[in-house]
Amino acid sequence: MSTTPFYGSDYDELAAFDPDIAGVLLSELERLRGGLQLIASENMSSPAVLTALGSTLSNKYAEGYPGRRYYGGCSEVDKAENLAIERCKDLFDADHANVQPHSGASANQAVYGAFLSPGDTILGMALPMGGHLTHGTKVSFSGKWFNAVHYGVDKRSEDIDYDQVAELAREHKPKVILAGGSAIPRLIDFEFFRNLADEIGAIFWVDAAHFIGLVAGKAIPSPVPYADVVTFTTHKVLRGPRSGALVCKAEHAAKLDKAVFPMMQGGPQMHTIAAKAVNFKECATPEYAAYVNAVIANAQALAAGLDAHGIRPTTGGTDTHLSLHDLQAVGVTGADAEARADAAGIVLNKNAIPFDPAKPNVASGIRVGTPSVTTQGMGPEQMKTIADLIATAVTKGDADPDNAVSKEVRAQVHELVGQFPAYPR
Numbered sequence: 001m002s003t004t005p006f007y008g009s010d011y012d013e014l015a016a017f018d019p020d021i022a023g024v025l026l027s028e029l030e031r032l033r034g035g036l037q038l039i040a041s042e043n044m045s046s047p048a049v050l051t052a053l054g055s056t057l058s059n060k061y062a063e064g065y066p067g068r069r070y071y072g073g074c075s076e077v078d079k080a081e082n083l084a085i086e087r088c089k090d091l092f093d094a095d096h097a098n099v100q101p102h103s104g105a106s107a108n109q110a111v112y113g114a115f116l117s118p119g120d121t122i123l124g125m126a127l128p129m130g131g132h133l134t135h136g137t138k139v140s141f142s143g144k145w146f147n148a149v150h151y152g153v154d155k156r157s158e159d160i161d162y163d164q165v166a167e168l169a170r171e172h173k174p175k176v177i178l179a180g181g182s183a184i185p186r187l188i189d190f191e192f193f194r195n196l197a198d199e200i201g202a203i204f205w206v207d208a209a210h211f212i213g214l215v216a217g218k219a220i221p222s223p224v225p226y227a228d229v230v231t232f233t234t235h236k237v238l239r240g241p242r243s244g245a246l247v248c249k250a251e252h253a254a255k256l257d258k259a260v261f262p263m264m265q266g267g268p269q270m271h272t273i274a275a276k277a278v279n280f281k282e283c284a285t286p287e288y289a290a291y292v293n294a295v296i297a298n299a300q301a302l303a304a305g306l307d308a309h310g311i312r313p314t315t316g317g318t319d320t321h322l323s324l325h326d327l328q329a330v331g332v333t334g335a336d337a338e339a340r341a342d343a344a345g346i347v348l349n350k351n352a353i354p355f356d357p358a359k360p361n362v363a364s365g366i367r368v369g370t371p372s373v374t375t376q377g378m379g380p381e382q383m384k385t386i387a388d389l390i391a392t393a394v395t396k397g398d399a400d401p402d403n404a405v406s407k408e409v410r411a412q413v414h415e416l417v418g419q420f421p422a423y424p425r
């Protein structure tokens with residue numbers, strides 16, 4: 001008899017019972033393999049992570065924390081959560097970790113719940129300048145229930161306007177100051193934010209959803225020594241399961257644990273927590289450190305390659321895994337660029353650039369990231385090729401996949417991804 005400890009991988013059985021969904025699983029894998037994945041917030045997690053996700057731990061109710069559960073039968077999932085917590089604390093040299101948030105947005109909710117009451121003021125980065133929906137935009141609970149004040153970037157450097165941050169902090173006296181976002185290509189001066197927070201008596205929160213993987217691989221400075229709390233996703237550069245987590249100073253541990261559960265969430269997803277533990281173990285290896293250094297080298301090569309085609313990177317380049325590009329000089333909108341690239345087998349997203357004159361659903365820029373292509377084993381030489389392919393598709397191509405340019409670029413994309421397959425068999 002087989003001793004396989006999990007049952008999630010029996011594709012044939014699923015296909016016999018539900019060919020519709022089995023077909024989606026297969027065609028999504030083919031889609032991943034068949035194109036260039038340049039969405040900066042995506043990556044390709046390991047088979048080990050996917051195995052933990054597909055396990056029977058999905059069945060277990062475990063409200064509470066290890067050793068303090070509201071249900072029986074938690075002896076085994078307690079081991080998984082304790083491993084995830086210990087590995088997370090070690091990885092980031094943190095006092096305390098909570099690995100239960102279901103996502104980046106859920107981890108952020110916990111910070112609001114722990115430190116703020118409705119109507120309180122928070123200072124964060126504006127969404128069109130690189131921030132995130134959960135940082136106080138009007139369509140989010142964060143902007144509906146809290147008074148959000150926003151800083152942006154400096155017009156000339158296109159990097160965070162630190163003078164404006166200080167001015168707004170002194171004027172509005174926010175309870176929480178937030179650094180981090182979804183389209184910030186440069187390193188953040190955490191020491192500046194810490195000193196400012198101390199000056200006005202605010203909590204300093206870093207939303208590291210995008211760049212935490214670069215911190216885990218020790219390629220960029222860590223916010224953990226400076227921030228009261230650091231929230232993050234586990235599926236971006238970090239390359240774990242789709243989920244979230246937070247680390248914080250010891251003094252805030254009890255408050256944040258209560259805010260995650262029971263204030264914001266119900267039962268934790270134990271299969272995902274097991275997968276996070278696997279991922280944290282992967283992140284502590286020399287291979288992962290080499291990976292994140294390659295991610296940054298590739299992002300710099302890709303940004304320079306696009307720049308050579310007149311597709312300028314904002315801030316002049318990148319220190320991280322992503323770059324933001326201004327398409328105004330080549331006379332193409334972000335929306336058209338996204339559609340043309342897609343028709344050519346290149347998946348990227350339109351993005352507002354700082355002080356964008358276009359509407360958000362059109363935008364004047366694109367955002368590209370290298371976590372996925374680096375996981376596939378590509379290097380700077382391939383980044384130059386990718387930059388050439390993007391430039392051709394965006395400036396000469398068409399949103400119609402049957403257009404000659406779309407077809408030609410797609411053929412070259414297929415050749416490239418054939419040499420660096422995603423999830424090789």
Ligand SMILES: *Cc1c(COP(=O)(O)O)cnc(C)c1O
Pocket residue numbers: 041102103104105106108131132134180181182207208209210233243244
């Ligand atoms: C991706 C992201 C989030 C949200 O993560 P989800 O897992 O999609 O909820 C929050 N903050 C920032 C800065 C992000 O980039």
